[in-house]
Amino acid sequence: HLFSVSAGLDSQILGDYEIVGQIKQAVKVAKENNCIGAFMERMVNSVLQSSKTIKNQTELSGGTVSVSFSAVQYIRENEKDLKNKNILLIGIGKIGRNTCRNLVDYLPVKNITLINRTDEKASALAAELGLKSAPFNNLVNEVQSADIILVATNAAEPTVLSSHIKGHGNKLLIDLSIPYNVEPSAKDLPGITLVNVDELSKLKDKTLRKRKAEVPKAQAIIADHVADFLEWYEMRKHVPVLRAVKIKLEELHCGHYRNAPLVNHQERIQKVINVMAVKMRQHNTRGCQYIEAINEFIA
Structure with missing residues (x-):
């Protein structure tokens, strides 16, 4: 079971390796409190080695399977010269916060501005991550000056209108909201690329299919490592x-x-x-x- 868990086979998101860090932390605490013996330590080492082999030799954790990371992946693959781009993130609920952290972790850019209907939430997250924030009543000005705009407001009506961006240069808009919070007609404007959550979900589903195809390879690697561990156990x-x-x-x-x-x-x-x-x-x-x-x- 532990071998499967560490490989990401039992994760809510197939192939998610976040659990590996939790296993390492648990073992660290156990060792500090003298609560782990030679048997368990050897098993955990075998588990971590198996997990590393699976990560290096399969595509079980390849690609992206969350909408928030799909947005960042789309930006990385389709935008050039990111260091000189201004990014605006509107809305910092759960999806917005996840997207924000992915932007910081995976893009070579710090010129990110946060806007939220509650200004204090935007300023607090910006301070935590070393970003900028702007008051919600400056929304239109910030939209017009941004090169990449991510919208995660989940409002009943569109937050970004065609009139906000018309005539203000090339822009990439990524709408993470349901219902859509970017006015649909914006995609017809010159120089505007509009990507919505449905299109990002297609990328996510494609990745998930690829990951499922890698499961037998991961299971074979686990079987080899389990056999090695059991051989050690018998000799012990x-x-x-x-x-x-x-x-x-x-x-x-x-x-x-x-x-x-x-x-x-x-x-x-x-x-x-x-x-x-x-x-x-x-x-x-x-x-x-x-x-x-x-x-x-x-x-």
């Missing part, structure tokens, strides 16, 4: 006996050659132990018989 059961054998060999060696020069005796003993471990792994049933015999010998 023999560690106490192997350790006891090593101590016994050292005692026999020291007793028999007490006055002889010590020439790499630790290396020889370790080789014996390594050979025993390999034999036990290759012949697990017979290995159990060896363990019983050794226990009788060293008891």
Whole structure:
């Protein structure tokens, strides 16, 4: 289960790797409080290695599956010279805030202005992220001076009208609202590109289909890592006996050659132990018989 979770197979959004950071944090807290043993630590390391392999060798987390990130992805793929573009985000509800954080995290631009009907919310988020804010009554002026406008107001009536942008240069408008909050006729104006939430959802659905196709690859990688972990677990059961054998060999060696020069005796003993471990792994049933015999010998 933990292998599947860390791969993003059980996430609400297929392929979402946010859970990996939560697993790492949980293990960190557990170690700080001495609440994690060798078994769990080894398993978590195997889980994280599996997750990393899946991320590097499959497209399970590729593309975008949220509307807010789809908007940012659209901007990255279709707009040039972003460093010199003015971006305006109108509305900072849940979708607006997510979009804002994605803009900051994934675009090489800080010239972002926030507007909200409640000015205090816009100014607070702007201060938190190092952006600018403007009062709602300056909406038209800000729309006219922006190159890229994202609208997430979810108002009953359009927030951005055709008259606001007519004759004010080329603009990309992305309407994240339902119902639409950019007047539909705006798309007919020269130099205006209007993308709505339905078009962004098509990009999201296409990505999700691609991710689902990657699930069998991820499951095969998980199966390999689980097998490796279980092999380690089976061998771990023999560690106490192997350790006891090593101590016994050292005692026999020291007793028999007490006055002889010590020439790499630790290396020889370790080789014996390594050979025993390999034999036990290759012949697990017979290995159990060896363990019983050794226990009788060293008891």
